[in-house]
Structures are given as C-alpha cells and as structure tokens.
Amino acid sequence: xxxxxxxxxxxxxxxxxxxxxxxxxxxxxxxxxxxxxxxxxxxxxxxxxxxxxxxxxxxxxxxxxxxxxxxxxxxxxxxxxxxxxxxxxxxxxxxxxxxxxxxxxxxxxxxxxxxxxxxxxxxxxxxxxxxxxxxxxxxxxxxxxxxxxxxxxxxxxxxxxxxxxxxxxxxxxxxxxxxxxxxxxxxxxxxxxxxxxxxxxxxxxxxxxxxxxxxxxxxxxxxxxxxxxxxxxxxxxxxxxxxxxxxxxxxxxxxxxxxxxxxxxxxxxxxxxxxxxxxxxxxxxxxxxxxxxxxxxxxxxxxxxxxxxxxxxxxxxxxxxxxxxxxxxxxxxxxxxxxxxxxxxxxxxxxxxxxxxxxxxxxxxxxxxxxxxxxxxxxxxxxxxxxxxxxxxxxxxxxxxxxxxxxxxxxxxxxxxxxxxxxxxxxxxxxxxxxxxxxxxxxxxxxxxxxxxxxxxxxxxxxxxxxxxx
Numbered sequence: 399x400x401x402x403x404x405x406x407x408x409x410x411x412x413x414x415x416x417x418x419x420x421x422x423x424x425x426x427x428x429x430x431x432x433x434x435x436x437x438x439x440x441x442x443x444x445x446x447x448x449x450x451x452x453x454x455x456x457x458x459x460x461x462x463x464x465x466x467x468x469x470x471x472x473x474x475x476x477x478x479x480x481x482x483x484x485x486x487x488x489x490x491x492x493x494x495x496x497x498x499x500x501x502x503x504x505x506x507x508x509x510x511x512x513x514x515x516x517x518x519x520x521x522x523x524x525x526x527x528x529x530x531x532x533x534x535x536x537x538x539x540x541x542x543x544x545x546x547x548x549x550x551x552x553x554x555x556x557x558x559x560x561x562x563x564x565x566x567x568x569x570x571x572x573x574x575x576x577x578x579x580x581x582x583x584x585x586x587x588x589x590x591x592x593x594x595x596x597x598x599x600x601x602x603x604x605x606x607x608x609x610x611x612x613x614x615x616x617x618x619x620x621x622x623x624x625x626x627x628x629x630x631x632x633x634x635x636x637x638x639x640x641x642x643x644x645x646x647x648x649x650x651x652x653x654x655x656x657x658x659x660x661x662x663x664x665x666x667x668x669x670x671x672x673x674x675x676x677x678x679x680x681x682x683x684x685x686x687x688x689x690x691x692x693x694x695x696x697x698x699x700x701x702x703x704x705x706x707x708x709x710x711x712x713x714x715x716x717x718x719x720x721x722x723x724x725x726x727x728x729x730x731x732x733x734x735x736x737x738x739x740x741x742x743x744x745x746x747x748x749x750x751x752x753x754x755x756x757x758x759x760x761x762x763x764x765x766x767x768x769x770x771x772x773x774x775x776x777x778x779x780x781x782x783x784x785x786x787x788x789x790x791x792x793x794x795x796x797x798x799x800x801x802x803x804x805x806x807x808x809x810x811x812x813x814x815x816x817x818x819x820x821x822x823x824x825x826x827x828x829x830x831x832x833x834x835x836x837x838x839x840x841x842x843x844x845x846x847x848x849x850x851x852x853x854x855x856x857x858x859x860x861x862x863x864x865x866x867x868x
Contacts, residue, residue: 401470402446408439410510415738422701425586425666428738429493429516437520440513441469447504451728452514455502457855458484458491462499462514469521478525481518486555486854487597489526490580492519493589495851496691502728509720526596533603536564542868545570545627547614547810550578551850552841553633554597555857556864557606560631563865567606568627572613574669578635580850582660585695587702587738591667615810624814629836629864632824633857634810636842640800642687646755651762653677655692655799662699680704683792685765687711687752688799691737696797698739708744709791713782715772716748753788755796765791802847821846830860838864 413430415421421428432440444466452462461480468477481488492515503511525531542565546557549571561567575581577594602608614623623630639654658677665671679700686693686700689712700708717734725732740746754766769787772780804822805811811824817833819825823846824832824839832839840860841853 401442404439404442404470405445405505405512408443410443410505410513411436411440412513413516415741418742421587421738422742425662425702427493427590428587431520431523432516434524437517438470438472441466441517443505444470444512445504449504451502451504452499452512455498455728455730457498457849457852458858459855460484460499460518462512465521466512466514466517469517474521474524474528475530477521478530481521485851486558486858487551488518489522489593489597490551490589491851491854492516492522493593494580494584496730496849498730498849498851501730507727531600533600534562535604536562538564539566540564540868542566542628543568543626544629544631544864544868545614545623546631546633547623548578548633548635548841548843549576549608550633550635550841550853551580552635552843552853552857552860553578553631554601555854556631556633556840556861557857558601558604559858559861560864561601561604561606563861565865565868569606569608570612570614570618570623571608571610572617574611575667576608576610579656582663583656583692583695585659585699586663586666587698588695591663613809615813620810620813624836628868629838631860631864632805632811632816632832632837632839632843633841634805634843636802636804636823636847637806638803638822639798640803641798642752642800644752644754646757646762649755649757649762650760651757651794652755652796653798655686655688655696655797658797659692659695659699662703677795678703679708679795681706682794684708684795684797685711685791685793686797686799688797688801689714689746689748690799690801692801693797693799694737694739696799697744698737698742700795700797701739701742701744705795707792709747709793710740710744711747711750711752711767711791713751713770714748751782751784756790762793762796765793765796767791802842804846805843829863829866830856831863836867 413432415428465477465480497515499514500511505511544567546553546569557567557569684700684705686696719734750767751770753768757763769785771783817825824844826844830838840856
C-alpha cells in the first residue's frame with residue numbers, strides 16, 4: 399500500500415447529505431461528494447491488513463485494496479479499470495449498495511471502515527467526466543444469438559458480458575424504460591436516472607439490441623423466443639410482492655410499495671399515468687408497513703409529496719444500536735439503520751403486527767395494530783407471541799413494503815414450463831441452467847429478492863455459463 403499507516407491519523411470522513419430543508423423539496427440525489435484531495439485521503443485509509451475481508455464480503459469479489467491504492471496515488475483511470483474487472487456497474491453500486499465490504503473492513507472493528515462505497519462512486523464519476531469509460535464492442539462475432547429477458551442489473555450484466563464475448567444479444571424489457579427496479583423501483587433521490595441512461599448509451603454503442611415495451615409471454619411468445627435464439631436468459635426479477643390479508647384489506651388507500659415508487663419515477667420522467675390511478679401522499683397520514691429499504695424509500699417519497707405525518711412499522715423487534723453480538727464482524731451486522739429518508743421526518747415503531755384495516759365508505763381511515771413479543775426456543779429459532787396490547791394508527795394511505803416472494807410465474811415461465819424451487823423461484827443447477835434446455839435464469843428470478851451487487855454477480859456468472867454452452 400502507498401500509505402499503510404494512514405488509517406492511524408486520517409479519520410473517516412463521509413460526504414454526507416444535502417441539508418434536509420433543501421432536499422425534501424426535490425427528487426435530486428441527496429448524497430453529496432467530496433473533492434478529489436479528500437477522496438484520495440479517504441482511499442489512503444485502506445490499510446495493509448494482510449487479509450482483505452472486504453474482498454470476502456463483496457459478492458462480486460471487488461479488489462478493494464488495489465483500486466483504493468490507485469485512487470490514493472491519483473491513478474483514477476487504472477483504478478476504475480481494476481473496478482470494472484469485477485463489476486460492470488460501479489456507478490450503480492456506488493450509490494445504492496448497502497456495502498457489505500465496509501461492514502467487513504478490518505477498520506469496522508473500530509466503527510470507522512474505509513469509505514469504500516463512496517470511493518467507488520467517486521472514481522466512476524471521475525472516469526465518466528474525463529472520458530475514461532468508453533464502449534468496448536467485440537472485434538469479432540460468433541454468430542450465436544442470446545435473448546436476455548429483463549433489463550435489471552442481472553440482465554444488463556449478463557448482456558454486456560455475453561456481447562463482449564462476441565454473441566448477438568437482444569434484451570427484452572416489458573416497461574417503457576430500461577433498468578428494471580433501478581429505474582422504476584429506486585427513487586431518484588438515491589439514483590438519478592441519468593446515471594442509468596449513460597450506461598445504456600454505452601451498451602447500445604457496444605452492439606446490444608434493446609426492445610422495450612415488449613413482454614415476453616404476452617407481446618411475443620416464449621415459443622418464438624425459443625425458436626429464434628440459441629440461448630435464453632431469464633432475468634425478470636422477483637416481481638411477486640409479499641402480501642398480508644387482515645380484515646379490511648380491500649379498502650381504498652392500501653397499495654404495494656412498488657406501485658407507489660414506480661409511479662413516482664414514471665411521473666418524473668414524463669411517462670403518462672392515468673389521473674385516476676395516481677397515488678399522492680399530499681396532506682395525508684401515511685403508514686408504511688415494513689422496515690427495510692423499500693419502506694424507507696416510501697417514507698422519503700411521501701415526505702417529498704407533502705404528507706402530514708408518516709409512520710413506519712415493523713413486525714420484528716428494534717435492532718440494537720452500534721453493535722450486535724448475534725452478527726459479529728466480519729458478518730453483515732443486524733443493527734438499527736437510519737436512512738436519509740428517516741431523518742427527514744418519520745415515526746418508527748417495532749414489534750407491531752397489523753390486525754385490521756378500518757375505513758368509512760370504502761376508504762381507509764385507520765389501522766389497528768397489536769404489539770408482539772419475540773422469544774427464542776432451544777434451537778435458536780424465533781417465535782412470535784401476541785401480547786393483547788393494541789393501538790390504532792390514523793392512516794389515509796398504507797404502503798406494503800414487505801418484500802417479494804418469487805418471480806411472476808404466470809405468462810412466460812409457465813409457457814416455457816420451467817420447474818420452480820421450494821420458494822417459487824426458477825429452479826437452476828450449479829451452472830444456472832433451468833429444467834428446460836438452453837434456458838438459464840439469473841438474479842432475483844433464480845435466487846429471490848436480494849441486493850443489486852448480488853444481481854450483478856449472478857448476471858456475470860450466468861454469462862460465463864451461457865458462453866461455455868455456446
């Protein structure tokens with residue numbers, strides 16, 4: 399390392415967020431950036447630790463010590479090249495990855511890990527602004543054709559890797575825009591869609607063909623895809639949301655989180671949304687059910703729309719602050735996470751189970767919840783017990799942010815006849831093959847809802863296996 403002792407005298411410095419009283423009035427990215435010199439200093443904190451647990455913690459196997467050192471030495475081009483060896487889209491992960499690498503950094507033992515995620519975003523921005531990232535079309539073509547169904551991070555990574563091997567790749571996307579949940583699920587205040595657009599321009603220049611507003615299994619049959627392509631890669635994500643069914647579930651005002659988030663992104667980009675279908679939190683009491691990142695995104699979006707009050711509830715108990723002995727370093731810690739959206743105004747409650755939705759004239763007005771207790775049995779398994787203590791939360795809008803259970807099976811998957819695993823995902827072998835010849839599956843469609851960094855890793859792996867078959 400260039401400066402193996404920097405971690406001893408240079409403290410961790412985060413870029414931080416834009417002021418709350420400024421950012422809640424727009425959908426611009428909330429995270430700020432450090433100048434070049436500060437960023438070099440932060441990269442210099444990557445110590446000569448001997449065993450890079452950051453590399454172990456990253457599903458992509460990013461070589462953090464190498465590119466941190468290059469940033470520290472001002473070698474931005476070499477740094478981004480090393481990063482791209484393992485990660486197709488560090489501009490995405492540098493913004494929205496929960497950074498398991500940082501949680502497993504040796505300096506995390508003292509709660510001051512290297513700012514790996516921010517450094518990743520910064521080096522990619524420098525590379526784009528200075529023209530270091532260029533299209534890399536293949537020099538020769540194999541003549542083989544691959545259909546990638548879905549343009550989320552897994553599908554895009556698979557498409558780019560296969561295209562660079564010389565195969566003709568066509569990506570089918572049922573929505574109007576490319577990117578999957580990157581475009582339609584993640585709010586602009588976390589990921590500006592211009593970031594996606596510039597990558598799409600690179601992929602198009604490299605020779606990948608994109609067909610939007612085309613749902614395979616509906617607009618074009620799976621049979622036609624099978625007959626026209628030498629390999630098919632299913633990358634449709636895990637689009638079937640988890641639901642609950644208490645009394646009053648059919649009242650007007652209860653929505654899946656992704657309905658709300660997708661619609662807001664559509665409105666920002668100028669896509670037409672029927673007026674009657676528009677969900678707006680302005681002047682309303684909002685209840686978000688689910689304590690994860692998607693729930694947090696609903697909070698931030700509701701704040702920007704002008705909600706009167708926002709409450710977020712979680713059925714699990716409140717995690718500890720700081721450290722959790724049940725998830726010690728270098729594992730990803732289960733601790734209390736406060737997002738930028740939470741800071742903007744939100745009441746958070748834990749150990750609450752939704753009992754009933756109540757309303758008047760078919761419209762939601764309040765939600766009855768009950769406090770629950772969690773205990774462990776002799777095997778270490780958690781058990782939930784009702785306490786009988788209830789409370790009523792005023793709510794005009796409820797967003798169900800409970801995650802996803804598996805890919806949508808109706809349509810393409812049932813037409814192809816692929817087998818499913820016990821959780822309802824596309825069943826695959828060690829080489830990502832489904833039960834149908836020449837059909838592969840990747841990302842959330844095969845492993846269930848997970849992180850963007852795992853999706854990219856899965857997309858790269860399936861590309862290797864498809865190339866091997868071809």
